[in-house]
Amino acid sequence: MSTATATYDEHHEHGPDKGLIRWITTTNHKDIGTLYLVFALIMFFIGGAMAMVIRAELFQPGMQLVDPQFFNSMTTVHALVMIFGAVMPAFTGLANWLIPMMIGAPDMALPRMNNLSFWILPFAFTLLLSTFFMDGGGPAGGWTLYPPLALQMGDGFPFMIFAIHLAGISSIMGSINVIVTILNMRAPGMTLMKMPLFVWTWLITAYLLIATMPVLAGAVTMLLTDKFAGTSFFNAAGGGDPVMYQHIFWFFGHPEVYILILPAFGIISAIVPTFARKPLFGYSSMVYATASIAFLSFIVWAHHMFTVGMPVVGELFFMYATMMIAVPTGVKVFNWVSTMWKGAMTFETPMLFAIGFIMMFTIGGFSGLMLAIAPADFQYHDTYFVVAHFHYVLVTGAIYSIMAATYYWLPKWTGNMYDERLGKIHFWLSTISVNVLFFPQHFLGLAGMPRRIPDYSVQFADWNMVSSIGGFVFGASQLLFLWMVIKAIRGGEKASDQVWEGANGLEWTLPSPPPYHSFTEAPAIK
């Protein structure tokens, strides 16, 4: 697991502790980055196992393997684990590893808080997963936890709420660290508009987290007091309104989906120029596009709830505001394509994942535009079309970017090249299977198959079987990824300092692997 031990003998007094205690007490950004990434990988496989249960049950019509309550808890916890346990910690892990090395800082600004913000996470998810062993089982009302359904959960309810509180506190602390590091710790000469885009996108993401995570914490606290303290925030009998929960939740929830994708934009903006051997096209427009997406994310939340009975004026406002997001997003896709235009391109695994991201994220973006059309959304709402849409933007979007980042920076972190041949096999297996998995779900949704239901009418049988086969292959392909990461950590062909011929940026000026303490003296910025 140790990836940064190469040079600590020279500075023995500053080197890491031995054994397990190193990982518990560490305040080193590289160690904490590794912890986050390993945690995210574990959660990715736990959440993935739940997805396999879902696809196995949906392989055929009728009730096969699990009872409906358990099926619903699988969909609910799969989402919670993947969002809060896999994608967000993976991005925070990348931020920990990369931001100090990219801006020429010796470490994160608040190293002790950094340690705390990671170590809260295992407790949060132990709480969440422990609900499966309690009376009433795990949460089964959907990850959005709409009342009154969510309030009908059994004994595990407070455990789930506290798990969300803890995960929220962890990501707020992580964001504080990111913001303070970026604002205060940049090497002299590293002006804001010289920062790599990954740093920029994370800065904006961190602000989104600071602004929305407390709102989620408030919403779930209201659920908690509605259930146990006799308040009536969402209880109609007491004068409350369950629809209000949806407004508060999605006020958090929509910025949250950009929290899950903005760092991905930063990663792709780092990888594409490297393998196209050209500087990024339109750097400043990328920064402004990211900021506009972040701003717009606060005024579009009700497009998740077109069917609750809004006035037409409201539906039109949220519909047009949502469509407006396609403009800055289009700027980004245009810039990536323009960066590749007439570039001397090579197609190593990180580049394959980056191009896969651009293609398939755009497909997800287009289905998002379809969902944004309020009158059409009445047909698509709560169907598999929505499931297909958000898996295109989250799996082939966010997850693909994390895989691209792993392949891209793993040689830097470990000093060893990953197995390029296996990497390419992993990419092609994943890309073919993920499309077999999710593309048919568009058809199922348009034909009217509802989401979160363990059974379906027989006319949906064929595409569900195809989708499940894609799911099993995609799930199995990720074991290949796990194996490759372990293999690269344990050894392999040594990587050069620059690793990639076209790579630019401060992190590539450090040795591979970088010393335990890097940039103790600020580097000179050209």
Add this chain to the structure above:
Amino acid sequence: MAGADRNQRSVRHIVLVAAAMFGFGYLLVPLYNVFCEITGLNGKTGRIEEAEVAASYRPDPSRTVTIQFVASNSAGMPWNFRPAVATMAVHPGQLYATYFVAANHTGRRMVAQAIPSMAPTRAARYFNKTECFCFNQQPLEAGEEKEMPLRFIVDPRLPKDIKTLTLVYSLFEVTGRTASR
């Protein structure tokens, strides 16, 4: 160290923002209620004092609007609950009275709260009540049956294209809970 001071100042600012956003989440609750009352969103119907009726409205006998009454029980509510009449033809601006019938066939005293909702929702703010069993919690002894009165008036400013209003009362059991509003 100057750098550490700067970091602490930044942290204080960001923590303040996070705390403010937690408060903002709660602030959304009264904001939402005010917004719904003004716009009639979510079918929240209005209330008016009987004394104000004559001053505010003039009956419009040339126009007739159909009111449909629907009674519904929330999950776990065992009462028999129905409107006395299913529909009424009314003139906007004129005061009408009707009632719902609730019967508690269980063997225990129960308290219920009725919550109104109106469709289409944009009509809700033109539908005002001078008296309604939904203004208070309603107790019924075991086996008791009761007529629950409702006096209402439709605002003549109701948009012309609306010809039918549906008023739904959902009954919730609140035995043992004190009225929160």
